[in-house]
Amino acid sequence: MIEFVRGELAEISPAYAVVDVNGVGYGLNISLNTYTQIQREKQVKLYVYESIREDAYVLFGFAGQQERKMFELLIGVSGVGANTARVILSELNVNELANVITSGDERTLKGVKGIGLKTAQRIIIELKDKVMQAGVCDAYASQAGIAGASSSAMVGINTEVKEEAVGALTMLGFQTAISNKVVIAILKENPQMPVEQVVKLALKQVK
DSSP states (O other): OOOEEEEEEEEEETTEEEEEETTEEEEEEOOHHHHHHHTTOSEEEEEEEEEEOSSOEEEEEESSHHHHHHHHHHHTSTTOOHHHHHHHHHHSOHHHHHHHHHHTOHHHHHTSTTOOHHHHHHHHHHHHHHHHHHTHHHHHHHHTTOOOOOTTTTTTOOHHHHHHHHHHHHHTTOOHHHHHHHHHHHHHHOTTOOHHHHHHHHHTTOO
């Protein structure tokens, strides 16, 4: 079992990171919140969740243990897979999600892409007590201080940010063409917006 990986951050995108550990590159799927915390770091430590299936062996990396704990709680709910849990943790940080769950705020949870009313209700019912017992809300709050478009449509758009954002959305399971359209629209309105904010906004719009 891999508890964590520590090493040089060799590659980073809003949805994926490669950590070089003594010459071995570990590829890990990450949330947007983890990306925000580690994107400017040279050396990182990511806590690992191993997803082992018959057809795949996938690693998920988290900047803190509380985010990993929340991820594990989410995937324990019927109908919530690993990728859906990662999308939830890309739209809401651990503190926000814990507050949503403990307050029974199904409307906010239902606003996350891929989460319907029944799933939102199931998450709240099944995790409310567990989140309170785990204390992830308070613990995360203490951790948080640690650190296909036409050429005319592309005028003034940061293509590097666009490509990173579209790539992240694609890795999160959304269609490239639709993601591209949404990202371009966002960047036309907000040309200086950093990639993590573009992805976060796009998650609310992409269909």
